[in-house]
Amino acid sequence: MKMLEPGAHIDGFTIGECLHAGGMAHIYRVQYTDESMREPFPMAMKVPRMTGGDGAENIVGFEVERQILPALTGSHVPRFVAAGDLDQLPYIVMEYVEGQTLQHRLDESGEPVSPAEIARLGAAVSQAVHSLHLQNTCHLDLKPANVLMRPDGSAVLLDFGLSCHAHYPDLLAEEMRLAVGSPVWIAPEQVVGVRGDPRSDIFAVGVMLYELATRELPFGNPQTKGGMRQRLWMDAPPPRKWRPELPEWLQEVILRCLESEAAKRYPSAAHLAFDLSHPDQIQVTERGRRTRSTGFRAHFKRWLRAAGMHYEPSPLPSRQIDEVPIVMVAVPHYEVSDATLYSLRQAVSRSLGTRPGAQLACVTVIDAGNSSTSDAANSETAVHRRYLGMLRQWAQPLDLSGRAVSFHVLESGDVAQALLRYAAGNHVSVIVMGAATHGLQMQRLLATVPIKVAMDAPCTVILVKQALPFEQLASASPA
Amino acid sequence: MKLALLSDIHANLRALDACVAHATSEGASRFALLGDLVGYGPQPVQVLQRVRLLASAGAIVLKGNHDEMAVNPPSTAQALGEIGAAWTHAQLTAADRAYLDALPLSDTQGAVHLVHASANAPQKWQYVINEQLAAASLDAACEDPAVRYVFGGHVHEQTLYFMTATHKLMRFAPTPGVPIPLPASRRWLATVGSVGQPRDGKTQAMYAMFDLARAELTFHRVPYDHLAVAADLRAAGLPEFFAKRMEEGR
Numbered sequence: 028m029k030m031l032e033p034g035a036h037i038d039g040f041t042i043g044e045c046l047h048a049g050g051m052a053h054i055y056r057v058q059y060t061d062e063s064m065r066e067p068f069p070m071a072m073k074v075p076r077m078t079g080g081d082g083a084e085n086i087v088g089f090e091v092e093r094q095i096l097p098a099l100t101g102s103h104v105p106r107f108v109a110a111g112d113l114d115q116l117p118y119i120v121m122e123y124v125e126g127q128t129l130q131h132r133l134d135e136s137g138e139p140v141s142p143a144e145i146a147r148l149g150a151a152v153s154q155a156v157h158s159l160h161l162q163n164t165c166h167l168d169l170k171p172a173n174v175l176m177r178p179d180g181s182a183v184l185l186d187f188g189l190s191c192h193a194h195y196p197d198l199l200a201e202e203m204r205l206a207v208g209s210p211v212w213i214a215p216e217q218v219v220g221v222r223g224d225p226r227s228d229i230f231a232v233g234v235m236l237y238e239l240a241t242r243e244l245p246f247g248n249p250q251t252k253g254g255m256r257q258r259l260w261m262d263a264p265p266p267r268k269w270r271p272e273l274p275e276w277l278q279e280v281i282l283r284c285l286e287s288e289a290a291k292r293y294p295s296a297a298h299l300a301f302d303l304s305h306p307d308q309i310q311v312t313e314r315g316r317r318t319r320s321t322g323f324r325a326h327f328k329r330w331l332r333a334a335g336m337h338y339e340p341s342p343l344p345s346r347q348i349d350e351v352p353i354v355m356v357a358v359p360h361y362e363v364s365d366a367t368l369y370s371l372r373q374a375v376s377r378s379l380g381t382r383p384g385a386q387l388a389c390v391t392v393i394d395a396g397n398s399s400t401s402d403a404a405n406s407e408t409a410v411h412r413r414y415l416g417m418l419r420q421w422a423q424p425l426d427l428s429g430r431a432v433s434f435h436v437l438e439s440g441d442v443a444q445a446l447l448r449y450a451a452g453n454h455v456s457v458i459v460m461g462a463a464t465h466g467l468q469m470q471r472l473l474a475t476v477p478i479k480v481a482m483d484a485p486c487t488v489i490l491v492k493q494a495l496p497f498e499q500l501a502s503a504s505p506a
Numbered sequence: 507m508k509l510a511l512l513s514d515i516h517a518n519l520r521a522l523d524a525c526v527a528h529a530t531s532e533g534a535s536r537f538a539l540l541g542d543l544v545g546y547g548p549q550p551v552q553v554l555q556r557v558r559l560l561a562s563a564g565a566i567v568l569k570g571n572h573d574e575m576a577v578n579p580p581s582t583a584q585a586l587g588e589i590g591a592a593w594t595h596a597q598l599t600a601a602d603r604a605y606l607d608a609l610p611l612s613d614t615q616g617a618v619h620l621v622h623a624s625a626n627a628p629q630k631w632q633y634v635i636n637e638q639l640a641a642a643s644l645d646a647a648c649e650d651p652a653v654r655y656v657f658g659g660h661v662h663e664q665t666l667y668f669m670t671a672t673h674k675l676m677r678f679a680p681t682p683g684v685p686i687p688l689p690a691s692r693r694w695l696a697t698v699g700s701v702g703q704p705r706d707g708k709t710q711a712m713y714a715m716f717d718l719a720r721a722e723l724t725f726h727r728v729p730y731d732h733l734a735v736a737a738d739l740r741a742a743g744l745p746e747f748f749a750k751r752m753e754e755g756r
Contacts, residue, residue: 087671094687113691195686196668196678 031074036060038111040072040120051085051188052076057120070108071123074116088188089117091198095187096121098195099162103155103183124183129171129235137242139270142277145239146303147180149280152232153300155182157454160225160296160344163193167222169231170212171238191223193343211248215259215287218252225344226289229296233284240277241269245285259287260333262321271318276306279315287333294351294384297454298431301353301386304453308433351384352456357446357480358421359461360391360414366493367461372425374459374491379430387425387432389418390449392442411436443479451485462490508533509615511698511714513540513622513659515557516572517547517594518702521711522556524730525701532715532726537563538613540659540698541570541622543606545587546748547702548738550576550594554602569609570622570660571631577607586745593744617654617690618716619647625656633661634697637675640667644675644695654690657716662700664712664725669693685722696723709755 030053035042043056057072075089096119097107106122129148140148152174159166166173168189175183189208191197200222208217214230221227237245245263249255263285266278280302286292293299302309309315356375359367379385391414418434425432439445450458462477481488510529515522529537537560544550561567575591576598595603611628612621619625624632624639625647634640644667647656666678669692680686688694699712710727717724736752 090689090691093689097687113689194681194684196666196676198668198670198692200670200676 031055037072037116037118038109040070040109042072046071046123050076051088056123068106069123069125070120071105072118072120074118077117086113086117087198089113089119091190092187093117093119094195094198095164095190095192098192099159099164099187101158101162102181103158104187105183105185124175124177126175126177126183128185129174129176129239132176133171133238133242139242140239142240142274142306145236145277146306148176148182148239149232149236150300150303151176151180151182152235153229153296153303154454155184156225156228156232157296157300157348159184160228160348163344165191165223165225165344166228166231167191167217168208168212169228169235170209171235174235193223193345197222210250210255211244211246213255213258214289215256216289218255218259223344224289225295225347226292229284229292229299230289232296232299233281233292236277236281236284237263237266240273240281241266243269256333260329261287261326264320265317267318268320274306275311275315276302276309277315278317279309279311282314287329295348297348297353297456298351298384298386301388301433301453305433305435308435310431349456350380351386352378352380353386353388353454354378354457354459355388355390355446355450355453355455357458357460358389358391358418360393360417363461364493367491368421370491370493371459371461372421374489376425378457378459378489379427383429385430387422387427387430388435388449388453388455389422389432390435390437390446391418392437392439392445395438395440443476443483446476446480447483447485456486458484458486458488459491460488462492507535507718509618509716509718510534510537511540511620511657511696511716512537512701513698513713514542514570514662514700514703515539515544515547515553516542516700516702517544517550517553518711518735519547519549519552519556520730520735521702521728521732522553524728525711525713525726526556526560528726528728529713529715532724534715537565538620538657539565539567540620540657541568541609542572542659542700543567543570544576544594544598545570545572546590548735548742548744550597551599551602554598554605558605566613566615566620567609568613568620568622569606569611573606573609577603586747589745590748593742614647614650614653617652618718619650619653619656621647621656621658623658623660625658631660634658634695635661637667637677640677640695641669641675644669644693648693654693655688655716656695657714658695658697659700661697662703662705662712663697664699664714665697666723666725667695680723680725682725682727685717685720685724688721688723690721694723696725699725703751704755705751707755709753 031042033042033044039060040057041060045053045055047054052073052075055072057070075085077085093110105124108120111118166184173186175185177183212231212234214227216224217227234245246258266281267273284292356371393414414436415434422432437445437449460477477490512525539557543553543557557567576594579591579595580588621628624634624643626642634643644656647653664680666680667675669675698714701711701713704712709732710729712727714723714725732752736749739749739752
């Protein structure tokens with residue numbers, strides 16, 4: 028493919044500088060040729076390389092991106108503008124997003140990235156990935172070069188040439204059935220040809236976090252099929268083997284993403300984002316503590332198992348996400364009856380469902396003026412500790428059977444706003460809260476907290492009414 | 507330009523009207539009726555009246571196996587469909603029969619080839635139920651080098667087949683209501699489902715809409731009063747199985 032000259036005109040676009048000349052495509056800045064047409068945002072043109080020597084994958088990759096990009100919305104993907112015909116001049120014009128790729132960031136300095144910064148980057152990437160999964164699309168080629176960080180800290184995903192949209196025919200199925208993806212970041216199930224599991228993207232995020240944390244690659248850069256198959260049975264060396272000072276919670280998160288069995292990874296990118304946003308709430312297991320690689324014996328056993336491993340095609344990404352909700356419960360901390368607390372627990376148990384992947388976030392909102400900087404008993408930590416203890420006690424009777432639970436004390440003068448902001452920021456699927464803060468009679472006259480939350484919530488809200496049994500018990504018991 | 511693809515209406519006027527109304531509201535500029543206008547259903551005469559009206563407005567109308575059977579019903583009816591064919595034959599006027607008899611088996615509009623069953627020997631009424639049979643139909647239609655899309659009915663199922671770069675056919679189950687881009691760089695075959703006789707356990711009528719300018723195909727499901735059709739079938743004294751099938755969509 029020869030380069031396009033700056034100033035050339037193609038279908039109403041004027042070619043600008045070449046931003047990137049890679050093996051797969053050239054990318055140019057473009058503007059509308061017609062000067063009366065205002066650009067809604069800066070634009071770039073991607074022209075795939077597809078002359079003689081370039082592989083068929085480039086052509087199919089172009090077709091796939093041409094198919095999927097126009098269907099995607101939201102701030103985590105570049106906006107689609109126009110496309111050229113494959114038979115004439117194939118190109119895609121899309122939004123040019125200002126920012127720096129993670130690859131650029133890795134190349135720029137060899138300095139270790141702080142755990143807090145890794146968590147921040149990882150949470151931003153996971154949120155972008157989750158927004159893609161909610162649109163029934165799996166990226167399947169996530170790597171540092173395909174993740175762009177905007178100046179505001181949010182992430183944008185690039186290059187959908189290997190992606191899979193559950194509502195469209197998979198143009199990549201069959202012809203390149205085996206191992207479509209970049210050898211460093213590809214998930215084990217992709218190695219054996221499974222396309223469309225959102226947890227494959229979680230694996231790739233794990234590899235990127237591993238790179239950021241250690242500057243090493245968890246599974247190297249295999250060049251053969253056998254080399255790629257290693258990740259079906261092999262554990263990555265624990266990051267703390269390379270950098271013992273890394274916190275256990277970070278290793279816990281990274282190694283959970285890198286589990287060879289998809290079912291052992293985070294069930295959705297929202298769960299991963301949740302953990303990375305609340306490192307203090309992560310339950311560290313042996314996975315987070317280990318500092319030595321898995322031994323030969325354990326690997327050998329798993330190697331035998333992997334030889335016969337059978338992968339099931341996965342259901343729709345959005346359906347898979349629905350099955351592993353993040354349930355948030357707002358627990359009041361004053362003027363609250365036992366019956367209300369009991370009823371909230373009942374509602375939470377029901378909302379968690381029967382699936383093991385659900386996560387519970389217990390939240391209470393305290394007045395911003397509650398803590399003081401001078402008085403030791405009322406210091407911020409002491410106050411928070413008091414309320415965290417209250418939340419833990421409330422949650423104790425719940426049968427969580429291994430589900431993740433976390434506790435959060437939010438400080439705000441506006442309870443409804445604090446709950447709404449928390450729910451939106453953490454991709455909460457269901458909010459459970461008491462129906463009445465000032466008695467149901469008042470609700471008709473006042474926009475009370477539950478009403479405000481129910482009206483503006485980004486998800487389903489369950490308003491819990493006090494359960495009857497308590498009152499019946501009280502009236503039935505002999506005075 | 508949006509082409510509404512309706513097939514296997516099976517004398518179900520309520521379903522036909524619901525699909526035509528839906529397609530019109532979705533901006534259909536032309537209709538194509540891909541055969542099996544009659545058979546099974548209770549209102550063959552009224553359906554043919556509606557079909558002629560659509561045809562006079564530019565609709566493409568093709569012949570299906572049930573249309574052929576209604577013109578020449580088998581003398582000794584065995585299968586249920588054949589009993590229905592004799593009933594339908596008796597309802598139709600001579601003009602209706604002549605109209606059905608004169609319908610073409612297929613039609614080509616630029617890149618689009620339309621046929622009731624398979625483009626490979628359409629008169630054999632072959633069911634396109636798998637990749638091999640879809641490939642045979644697609645290959646036959648693509649002898650005309652301009653053809654990129656084959657749309658048909660006959661199997662009462664909404665399915666999309668697409669040709670990979672290695673000339674292999676892949677099958678895809680579409681989600682109703684989602685526009686699917688079908689770039690002309692590949693070849694595509696779709697069975698658009700049945701307007702009047704769904705058999706996948708759902709009772710909504712099926713049809714598809716092809717947006718030629720955008721090269722996008724959308725499969726649709728349209729709810730309508732299917733229970734009234736079941737009542738009509740019973741009132742007409744047709745086999746009880748026909749009415750039950752209408753109630754359950756099987």
